Amino acid sequence: MIRVVLPAHLRALAKVQGELALECPDATQRAVLDALEARHPALRGTIRDPATGRRRAFVRFFACREDLSHLSPDDPLPDPVVRGEEPLLVVGAMAGG
Amino acid sequence: MGGVRVLVGTRKGAFVLTSDERRRDWEVAGPHFGGWETYHLKGSPADPDRIWAAPSGGWFGQVIQRSEDGGRTWSPVGNDFRYDGVPGTHQWYDGTPHPWEFARVWHLEPSLTDPDTVYAGVEDAALFKTTDGGASWSELSGLRRHGSGPHWQPGAGGMCLHTVLLHPTDEQRLYTAISAAGAFRSDDGGGTWRAINKGLQSGGIPDPDAEVGHCVHNLAMHPDRPDVLFMQKHWDVMRSDDAGESWHEISGDLPTDFGFPIDVHAHEPDTVYVVPITSDSHHYPPDGRLRVYRSRTGGGEWEPLTSGLPQENCYVNVLRDAMAVDRLDDCGVYVGTTGGQVYCSPDGGDSWAPIVRDLPAVLSVEVQTLP
Numbered sequence: 366m367i368r369v370v371l372p373a374h375l376r377a378l379a380k381v382q383g384e385l386a387l388e389c390p391d392a393t394q395r396a397v398l399d400a401l402e403a404r405h406p407a408l409r410g411t412i413r414d415p416a417t418g419r420r421r422a423f424v425r426f427f428a429c430r431e432d433l434s435h436l437s438p439d440d441p442l443p444d445p446v447v448r449g450e451e452p453l454l455v456v457g458a459m460a461g462g
Numbered sequence: 463m464g465g466v467r468v469l470v471g472t473r474k475g476a477f478v479l480t481s482d483e484r485r486r487d488w489e490v491a492g493p494h495f496g497g498w499e500t501y502h503l504k505g506s507p508a509d510p511d512r513i514w515a516a517p518s519g520g521w522f523g524q525v526i527q528r529s530e531d532g533g534r535t536w537s538p539v540g541n542d543f544r545y546d547g548v549p550g551t552h553q554w555y556d557g558t559p560h561p562w563e564f565a566r567v568w569h570l571e572p573s574l575t576d577p578d579t580v581y582a583g584v585e586d587a588a589l590f591k592t593t594d595g596g597a598s599w600s601e602l603s604g605l606r607r608h609g610s611g612p613h614w615q616p617g618a619g620g621m622c623l624h625t626v627l628l629h630p631t632d633e634q635r636l637y638t639a640i641s642a643a644g645a646f647r648s649d650d651g652g653g654t655w656r657a658i659n660k661g662l663q664s665g666g667i668p669d670p671d672a673e674v675g676h677c678v679h680n681l682a683m684h685p686d687r688p689d690v691l692f693m694q695k696h697w698d699v700m701r702s703d704d705a706g707e708s709w710h711e712i713s714g715d716l717p718t719d720f721g722f723p724i725d726v727h728a729h730e731p732d733t734v735y736v737v738p739i740t741s742d743s744h745h746y747p748p749d750g751r752l753r754v755y756r757s758r759t760g761g762g763e764w765e766p767l768t769s770g771l772p773q774e775n776c777y778v779n780v781l782r783d784a785m786a787v788d789r790l791d792d793c794g795v796y797v798g799t800t801g802g803q804v805y806c807s808p809d810g811g812d813s814w815a816p817i818v819r820d821l822p823a824v825l826s827v828e829v830q831t832l833p
Contacts, residue, residue, distance in 0.1 A: 372521075374521070375522060378522075409542070410524065410525070410541045410542060411525065412522070414523075415544065416564075457521040457522070460521075
């Protein structure tokens with residue numbers, strides 16, 4: 366199981382509280398986001414652009430104190446995330462002045 | 463006993479204001495979608511408890527929310543606004559080609575007869591439609607593929623399709639307005655379009671007969687007289703008596719003819735309301751006085767409406783979708799300001815009172831008249 370932490374706006378949109386635990390066929394960003402959107406269709410288009418599939422500009426991915434935002438969505442996630450010891454954090458970037 | 467439900471979109475969410483037909487005491491509910499910029503929300507004329515909202519934001523993009531209980535609870539529906547085919551380019555501010563890119567929904571216009579059908583005007587300018595209750599949205603690309611499309615340029619607020627008017631009886635006829643392209647009409651349900659901008663004069667456009675390039679801010683129509691259209695342009699208040707085939711100016715004795723919203727009295731097709739704003743570089747009312755102007759003659763002659771509106775030190779704006787009228791016997795008029803006030807006049811504009819004073823900046827106001 367992959368643990369995922371969403372920002373408050375997206376938890377409200379998906380009508381969930383706290384962390385999510387997702388069963389994913391692969392331990393990659395893409396697989397996790399595919400599973401997340403399949404379970405919570407309301408999140409489609411809010412993390413990734415629906416046309417291009419690319420991460421939205423002001424959304425970032427962190428895990429194990431590292432910024433994973435610029436890695437390939439098909440790169441393997443860090444082992445502690447795969448083992449469920451650490452969550453994948455979806456973060457609304459601090460921006461706006 | 464009847465009443466009204468006022469739907470307010472703000473920079474930080476949506477609010478629902480309800481009152482009985484006296485419109486003196488109000489219940490305020492919200493914020494819904496707190497933190498999301500809600501450019502517009504509007505109820506279905508065919509099913510008034512069904513309300514559509516368009517929250518968006520720089521972080522998480524566009525979502526569409528739908529309520530089935532008059533705005534008490536909401537559920538997200540489809541939000542995939544994908545241009546039809548290869549989007550192509552329009553002109554950028556500097557005149558260079560710029561790819562069409564979806565930014566946000568500016569305006570939602572529910573069908574007059576089908577609760578599952580809604581039109582969405584978006585930035586970059588295009589018109590979308592759902593016929594399945596919001597599950598999916600398809601572009602009516604005949605508008606964007608109008609021959610002038612590659613020459614459209616954004617206004618200062620972006621290249622937005624902000625106005626959609628539906629003919630009250632002819633489902634094939636609809637109007638849109640785009641900043642800064644102009645007004646367009648379809649007579650085949652949105653399949654094909656033509657520019658309806660003859661008579662518009664826009665300073666800075668050297669060609670007085672330019673088909674497009676006009677910064678139309680808002681259009682209004684009375685359902686009893688659907689061939690008469692009123693327009694607040696960037697500068698100039700305009701009127702057409704032939705469904706947009708030609709326009710003539712009705713600014714008359716207004717203190718300034720710059721402004722954003724325009725609307726028509728619910729029961730008097732020749733009574734029109736505008737909110738004059740000092741200029742395009744000021745975006746606040748002249749002399750620090752918020753005055754709604756009313757013409758009872760279809761334009762040309764205007765009277766200031768001031769009772770209950772701030773008449774000193776007022777430097778707010780009223781944006782293009784932030785004025786509405788209800789359909790009670792004594793027509794109510796509503797304006798929302800960038801200062802977070804929503805004012806109601808229960809007597810056609812003669813007197814005003816604030817419903818709320820401290821909301822986030824108001825982007826849109828719509829009213830539902832309840833049975």
